[in-house]
Amino acid sequence: MEEAVIKIGCTNRSSELVGPREGSTPTQPSDDHKTVSNRLISTVYSGPTIVDIQKALFATGSYASVEPGNICRGVGKEREMNKGESKYTLKMKCNGNGVADDGYRWRKYGQKIIKNNPNRRSYYKCSPRCGAKKQVEISLEDPTLIITYEGLYLHFSFPNFFSGQSHADSPAGKKLKTREEEKPHKLDDRQKQYGPVP
DNA sequence: CGAGTTTGACCAGCGC
DNA sequence: GCGCTGGTCAAACTCG
Numbered sequence: 326m327e328e329a330v331i332k333i334g335c336t337n338r339s340s341e342l343v344g345p346r347e348g349s350t351p352t353q354p355s356d357d358h359k360t361v362s363n364r365l366i367s368t369v370y371s372g373p374t375i376v377d378i379q380k381a382l383f384a385t386g387s388y389a390s391v392e393p394g395n396i397c398r399g400v401g402k403e404r405e406m407n408k409g410e411s412k413y414t415l416k417m418k419c420n421g422n423g424v425a426d427d428g429y430r431w432r433k434y435g436q437k438i439i440k441n442n443p444n445r446r447s448y449y450k451c452s453p454r455c456g457a458k459k460q461v462e463i464s465l466e467d468p469t470l471i472i473t474y475e476g477l478y479l480h481f482s483f484p485n486f487f488s489g490q491s492h493a494d495s496p497a498g499k500k501l502k503t504r505e506e507e508k509p510h511k512l513d514d515r516q517k518q519y520g521p522v523p
Numbered sequence: 524c525g526a527g528t529t530t531g532a533c534c535a536g537c538g539c
Numbered sequence: 540g541c542g543c544t545g546g547t548c549a550a551a552c553t554c555g
Contacts, residue, residue: 433528435547448546460546 415472416464431459 431449439446439462446462460473 432526434549436529437545437547440544446545 415474416469 431451433447433449435448436445437448442462444463446460449459449461451457458475460471460475462471463469464471
């Protein structure tokens with residue numbers, strides 16, 4: 326089992342990127358990034374690729390960048406590593422609502438208060454139940470969303486991953502946007518859920 | 524009414 | 540063996 330750590334700068338509110346490499350434009354993933362990520366994906370992961378998530382985040386107003394130096398082998402708990410499952414972690418700057426819209430549809434199935442971290446970790450499964458999972462938590466030291474993807478995504482319900490277009494026009498995208506972004510009281514709940522967003 | 528969220532309970536792995 | 544911790548389940552609840 327191997328895990329990759331990617332840092333993503335989410336530019337919904339802040340123009341600050343998390344460690345974009347020099348020479349790479351903040352508007353599109355560079356070829357180097359694609360090469361590295363594709364190589365990584367081809368060897369460790371057969372679900373949604375990092376490039377796919379890059380595209381989705383880019384299409385939804387966020388920018389994904391892959392830092393080869395942050396692609397770690399064997400990072401994570403050994404218990405998870407011993408499962409022999411593919412997993413990779415994304416780090417992204419918190420945006421206004423503290424959520425990361427990666428274009429997939431996720432269904433929350435639990436949350437836990439993690440030791441040494443006042444922010445709760447949330448657990449999501451793929452809504453159409455394909456086995457894909459992700460964990461979302463806020464880093465203790467900085468306002469960074471840590472998203473851990475796990476498992477295989479066996480379908481692609483959003484066009485983002487192929488066309489690069491925003492899912493806002495798709496029915497599912499509308500529903501996702503409605504639930505995630507257009508309900509102020511829900512945002513309050515989410516802030517309660519994730520903790521205060523700086 | 525269906526889909527998603529919340530939340531307490533349960534289970535399994537790990538360290539002591 | 541026991542306690543702690545993280546991950547998952549499932550019933551109740553909310554919302555469109």
